[in-house]
Amino acid sequence: MLVKPIKTKLFKPKQNLLEFLDKFLPKIKEGGIVVVTSKIVALSEGRFCVVKNEKEKSAIIRQESERVIKTKYVYLTIKDGDVLANAGVDESNANGQLILLPKDSYKSAVIIHNYLRKKHHLKKLGIIITDSRLLPLRAGVVGIALGYAGFKGIKNYIGQKDLFGRPFEFSKTDIADSLATAAVLTMGEGTEMQPLCVISDAPVTFTSKVNRKELKIDIKEDIYKPLFEKI
Numbered sequence: 001m002l003v004k005p006i007k008t009k010l011f012k013p014k015q016n017l018l019e020f021l022d023k024f025l026p027k028i029k030e031g032g033i034v035v036v037t038s039k040i041v042a043l044s045e046g047r048f049c050v051v052k053n054e055k056e057k058s059a060i061i062r063q064e065s066e067r068v069i070k071t072k073y074v075y076l077t078i079k080d081g082d083v084l085a086n087a088g089v090d091e092s093n094a095n096g097q098l099i100l101l102p103k104d105s106y107k108s109a110v111i112i113h114n115y116l117r118k119k120h121h122l123k124k125l126g127i128i129i130t131d132s133r134l135l136p137l138r139a140g141v142v143g144i145a146l147g148y149a150g151f152k153g154i155k156n157y158i159g160q161k162d163l164f165g166r167p168f169e170f171s172k173t174d175i176a177d178s179l180a181t182a183a184v185l186t187m188g189e190g191t192e193m194q195p196l197c198v199i200s201d202a203p204v205t206f207t208s209k210v211n212r213k214e215l216k217i218d219i220k221e222d223i224y225k226p227l228f229e230k231i
Helices: 017-024 038-044 054-064 105-119 175-187 225-230
Strands: 002-006 032-037 067-070 075-079 082-085 125-134 141-149 154-156 172-174 196-200
Touching: 002 175, 017 032, 017 038, 017 105, 032 038, 032 105, 032 175, 038 105, 038 125, 054 075, 082 125, 082 141, 105 125, 105 141, 125 175, 141 175, 154 175, 172 175, 175 196
Parallel strands: 032 125
Antiparallel strands: 002 196, 032 196, 067 075, 075 082, 125 141, 154 172
16 A cells, blocks of 8 residues: 655635645545545635634634533544544644534545545546544544545455454454554654655445445443543
8 A cells, every 4th residue: 555645835714625725635546545635625616714812713613513521731522433532623734713514524534535536537436534643642633534535435344254353343444543543653743844655555335325324423332431431
C-alpha cells in the first residue's frame, strides 16, 4: 500500500472544493482512494465563525454536540456517533476563526466520489473525509474517517476460524479509520499544507453504496460502557 500526501496552496474560505481538487490532484488510477481533510471541506461549506470569548466558543461546541462533558483541557463530546474533543471545533491553522466539522461528511464524500469517478473514468474509487482524534490513555492524535464512499469501511471476521480453529466472536477490522490514520500521519498536523492524499493498493472491498452505520456502536453495547459509567 502506498500513501502519498499532496502539497497544495492555502485553501480559502468558501473556495470551490471540486475546482481545488481538479487543480492539485494527479490523475487518479483505478482502485485509488482519495483522502481529503475535513477542514477544507468545512471551509468550502462556510462552516466557520469568529467568536469573541470562551463563552461564545463553549456555546458553539455545545451546539455542535449530542453529549458534552467539560474536562480540565477540553470538552469531551459525542457528535454523529463519534467521541471527539470539542465536537471537532478547531482553532489550529484557522487564522483566528473556529472551523467546525462538515455538515454531513458522508454526503460530501459521495459528492466528491461521483465527481472524480466520472472525471477520471473509474469503476473503483474510494473517498475518505478525515479528522484527527485522541485515544484514551494514549498521547498524540490519530486519524478518523468522518465519512467515506466507494468502499466497505469494516472487515468482519466473526464466525471465521483463527489459526487454531477457534471461531472469532468479536473481531472486526476498522478499515476506514485505519486508512484515515495512515493518511493523517503523512499529511501532517502543522504547517505541511498537505490537505489531500492518495492511497493506492489498499486492501479494501469497493462498493457502490456505503452503510454509514457500519462502524457505529450503540453506547449500551460498547465494551467501554462500564468505564464511561464510572467516570
